[in-house]
Amino acid sequence: MSAPNFNDLAAFAMVARERSFTKAGAKLGVSQSALSQTIKALEERLDLRLLTRTTRSVAPTEAGIRLLATVGPRFEEIEAEIAALGDLRGKPAGTVRITAGEHPAISILQPALRRFLPDHPDIKVEIIIDYGLVDIVAEGYDAGVRLGEQVAKDMIAVRIGPEMRMAVVSSPAYFERYGVPKTPQDLTSHNCIATRFPTHGGLFAWGLEKDGREVKVRSDGQLVFNNLTMRLASALDGLGLAYMPEDHALPYISDGRLMRVLEDWCAPFPGYHLYYPSRRHSSPALSLLIDTLRYRS
Numbered sequence: 543m544s545a546p547n548f549n550d551l552a553a554f555a556m557v558a559r560e561r562s563f564t565k566a567g568a569k570l571g572v573s574q575s576a577l578s579q580t581i582k583a584l585e586e587r588l589d590l591r592l593l594t595r596t597t598r599s600v601a602p603t604e605a606g607i608r609l610l611a612t613v614g615p616r617f618e619e620i621e622a623e624i625a626a627l628g629d630l631r632g633k634p635a636g637t638v639r640i641t642a643g644e645h646p647a648i649s650i651l652q653p654a655l656r657r658f659l660p661d662h663p664d665i666k667v668e669i670i671i672d673y674g675l676v677d678i679v680a681e682g683y684d685a686g687v688r689l690g691e692q693v694a695k696d697m698i699a700v701r702i703g704p705e706m707r708m709a710v711v712s713s714p715a716y717f718e719r720y721g722v723p724k725t726p727q728d729l730t731s732h733n734c735i736a737t738r739f740p741t742h743g744g745l746f747a748w749g750l751e752k753d754g755r756e757v758k759v760r761s762d763g764q765l766v767f768n769n770l771t772m773r774l775a776s777a778l779d780g781l782g783l784a785y786m787p788e789d790h791a792l793p794y795i796s797d798g799r800l801m802r803v804l805e806d807w808c809a810p811f812p813g814y815h816l817y818y819p820s821r822r823h824s825s826p827a828l829s830l831l832i833d834t835l836r837y838r839s
Contacts, residue, residue, distance in 0.1 A: 549580070550580050550581070550583060550584040550587075551584070551609075551613050551617075552570075552617055553566070553570060553572075553577055553580045553581060553584075554581055554584055554592060554593075554606075554609070554610075554613075555610060555613055555614045555617050556569060556570055557577065557581060557593065557600060558592075558593065558602045558606055558610045558614070559610070559614065561599065561600050561601060562600055563577050563578055563600060581593060588605075590603075590605045591603050591605065591606075592605055592606035592609060593606055633664070633826060634662055634664065634665055634826040634827045634829075634830045635664035635665060635826075635827060636664075636665065636666070636825060636827050637665075637666040637667070637668060637827075638665065638666070638667050638668070638684050638685070638825070638827050638828050638831055639668045639670070639682065639683045639684050639685075640667065640668070640669050640670070640683060640684065640685050640686065640687060640816075641669075641670050641671075641672045641676045641678060641681070641683045641685075641686045641687070642669055642670075642671065642672070642686065642687035642688075643671065643672070643673055643687070643688070644671050644673075644769055644770045644771070645770055645787050645790065646687045646688075646702075646703065646814045647669055647671055647687070649703075649787070649789060649790070650687070650702055650703050650814055650835070651669055651687065651835075654831075654834055654835050655667060657834065658830075658831060658834045662827075662830065665827045665830070665831070667831070670683075673739045673768055673769075674739065675688065675692060678817075678818070678819070679819055684818060684824075684825070684828050685816050685817060685818040685828060685832075686816070686817055686818075687702065687814055687815070687816050687817075688814065688815065688817065689706075689811075689812065689813065689814060689815070690812035690813065690814070690815045691811070691812060693815050693817045694817070696819075697817040697818065697819060698817060698818055698819070698820065699815040699816070699817045700815060700816045700817070700832055700835070700836055701813070701814075701815050701836070701837045702813075702814050702815060702816050702835040702836060702837050703813035703814040703815075703837055704813050704837065704839070705810040705811065705812060705813050706787060706788065706789075706810065706811055706812075706813045706814075707787075707788040707808050707809070707810050707811075708748075708749075708785055708786065708787060708788060708808050709785075709786060709787070709788045709791040709792075709795070709802050709805070709808060710723075710729075710748070710783055710784070710785055710802065710803050710804045710805075710807075710808070711777050711783070711784055711786065711791050711794070711795065711800040711801065711802050711803070712777050712780065712782060712783045712784065712800065712801065712803075713777065713778055713779070713780035713799065713800060713801070714798070714799075714801050715780040716777075716780040716781075716782070716783070717801055717803075719780075720732060720733070722801075722803055723783075723803055723804060724804075725804075726750045726757045726759050726804065726807055729748070729759050729761075729783065729804075730759075730762075732763070732782070732783050733763040733764055733765075733781070733782035733783065734748075734759075734761040734762055734763045734782055734783045734785070735761070735763055735765045735766075735767065735773050735776050735777065735781065735782040735783060735784045735785075736761040736762060736763060736765065736766040736767075737761065737766070737767060737768065737773065737785075738766050738767075738768050739768065745760065745761055745762070745766065746761065747759060747760055747761065748760075748761055748785045750804065750807040750808065751807065751808075751809040752806055752807045752809070757807070761785065763782045763783075764781070764782065765781060765782060770786060770787075770790065773785075773786055774786060774790065774791070774794075777800060778794065778799055778800065783803075788808070813837075816832060816835055818832075
């Protein structure tokens with residue numbers, strides 16, 4: 543079944559309100575004859591006479607009065623809402639929906655929101671934690687946050703964070719019991735806390751690099767998680783080695799609850815970027831938030 547077309551009802555409502563094909567046509571941007579044909583087709587479809595026409599006037603019939611009372615207020619509401627939407631083109635208001643991983647949401651977005659939201663009470667921000675590479679257009683997001691290397695080429699990307707490094711860590715008790723790995727190859731004999739992301743399918747490989755030599759280590763152990771919080775907790779509990787963003791591990795390294803290994807194999811790489819499909823369609827609220835998040839070294 544084809545979708546209903548309400549253009550003829552909108553045309554009828556305009557003619558009935560204006561009591562004139564000429565005035566209604568001018569407001570709708572169509573000719574008087576075309577408008578007359580539209581109303582005639584509507585009357586034939588409904589099998590009802592909606593307007594009484596004379597050489598000097600146009601007036602709704604009883605059926606027309608009833609139809610106008612039903613559809614007229616709806617079209618007025620639609621027109622008013624469209625006019626209100628127009629205000630958003632210049633006013634920073636409305637909801638901004640962002641998809642992000644747990645780490646950038648905690649380390650970058652949350653601190654920015656503490657600065658941003660109090661000054662912009664008409665803006666709402668919705669952040670959904672998702673580890674997959676989401677199609678932000680299909681899922682109705684305004685923007686996404688991912689590592690620079692993960693952003694699709696057809697997206698506009700804005701850097702929102704510094705370069706990053708990863709850290710391989712566990713508790714002192716773990717290393718006392720199982721020894722300290724000296725090379726990436728040593729990790730194969732350790733209990734590595736693994737990560738599974740939706741878009742990777744298998745377990746996430748640890749990327750290590752030294753002097754231009756890259757090594758991918760397949761993490762394998764008793765534990766598999768899809769979030770940072772449980773990887774950190776398990777490392778603190780001495781249940782295995784965790785591979786996590788350096789900034790998240792440093793406070794625990796500083797107080798001695800975690801030990802870091804293979805630091806010289808953890809090279810810096812491009813950090814987080816906010817990405818969105820088109821500058822032309824970005825709202826004032828999103829543009830304002832982007833400016834707040836933009837990384838300035």
